[in-house]
Amino acid sequence: MDPLEDTLRRLREAFGSGRTRPAEFRAAQLQGLGRFLKDNRQLLLDALAQDLGKSNFEAEVSEIAISQSEVDLALRNLQTWMKDEKVSKNLATQLDSAFIRKEPFGLVLIVAPWNYPLNLTLVPLVGAIAAGNCVVLKPSEISKSVEKVLAEVLPRYLDQSCLAVALGGPAETARLLEHRFDYIFFTGSPRVGKIVMAAAAKHLTPVTLELGGKNPCYVDDDCDPQTVANRVTWFRYFNAGQTCVAPDYVLCSPETRERLLPALQNAITRFYGDDPQGSPNLGRIISQKHFKRLQGLLGCGRVAIGGQSDESELYIAPTVLVDVQETEPVMQEEIFGPILPLVTVRSLDEAIDFINRREKPLALYAFSNSSQVVQRVLAQTSSGGFCGNDGFMHMTLASLPFGGVGASGMGRYHGKFSFDTFSHHRACLLRSPGMEKINDLRYPPYSPRNLRVLLVAMEERRCSCTLL
Secondary structure: OOHHHHHHHHHHHHHHOOOOOOHHHHHHHHHHHHHHHHHOHHHHHHHHHHHHOOOHHHHHHHHHHHHHHHHHHHHHHHHHHHOOEEOOOEHHHOOOEEEEEEEEOOEEEEEOOOOOOOHHHHHHHHHHHHOOOEEEEEOOOOOHHHHHHHHHOHHHHOOOOOEEEOOOOHHHHHHHHOOOOOEEEEEOOHHHHHHHHHHHHOOOOOEEEEOOOOOEEEEOOOOOHHHHHHHHHHHHHHHHHOOOOOOOEEEEOHHHHHHHHHHHHHHHHHHHOOOHHHOOOOOOOOOHHHHHHHHHHOOOOEEEEOOOEEHHHOEEOOEEEEOOOOOOHHHOOOOOOOEEEEEEOOOHHHHHHHHHOOOOOOEEEEEOOOHHHHHHHHHHOOOOEEEEOOOHHHHHOOOOOEOOOHHHEEOOEOOHHHHHHOEEEEEEEEOOOOOHHHHHHHOOOOOHHHHHHHHHHHOEOOOOOOOO
């Protein structure tokens, strides 16, 4: 038998046996995931440094701590999340039990990217396990060191009859997608997202697609340029700009641009020194292919800050571009690197129009001392997430859903949203086998009187009676 077929059969049999359904089993798996993170912390830090040049600080904050936090949250709330959710009833069902039961889908596939190879693999895995599913995990082959740890070490901490790690590149992923899964969770580019969705459609498999796009960042004239520069610099160049929610370009007036440029230069120098290439706090580009692509984007517009690169180290300096044309490649594709174009607009109206003419982004940012300006950008645009006067800090709240809209994706996760994503919400009504006389109203022969009574009984309303 084909090894992949055998693996999928084994996982389906485990799910069919009911093994993953008890809360005790789910909690034990989540505890195993927590031990994996604690026991292998240094191994994971080293792997992230090898793949992306991530500093320990960035790796702890954006990879390990977030993953551990999701595990802890799921363990604290698992029993509550799993409980049947009672719903309101109408007069016709007052003596019945109506509720939503959260059931696992079954066998789910999680396809993870390379830019946050631990976080974006384990956070959805927490939701899938908490919801009681069996999982095929497909880490990115591009972040090789983390892939090796996930393939060789992670399974030791989990029940291997309920989890499998699949390796390989695009060809192996395409083979995986030929098989039927009960749910697919994909994080990556819109281009590959379309391939995943087309494959899922053949089996009518539901999907969550966490994609990307060009995230706008509007900077109002009424702002402190250095405060804005500090915050924009940090979240643009974090992980060497290889972040799906990083700002892809800044929209501001020509006057604000001239105030921002020295402030950005000051922030870059303060954060990464006079020679950012020697800074231990700045990451590296994941691969030569992506390095070459980014190097090509440095030719767009005019380099105002940075622009240096070193292929031997896969290093690209924190860069700011000005005088960029809308038709240039840097404004047509997601940058996914340490390059920030400043695009000038004449007014807030023009900025909002600029944003709304494009695909809906995964994230949108607005900086202003005026809350009315921030609120207006929020009210008149659409995006997966929004943050006023800061970067991707909304990502640190498990109480907020993370996901895209339109071309930036579909579905959501983090915290309880992850549990809900990997759960089928089953509508349930349990009625009495007796009291048949009550049902005479709905049976033929029909009459106008019975219709009137039945319509009243079917209206949803709160009942103040204390019979139940």
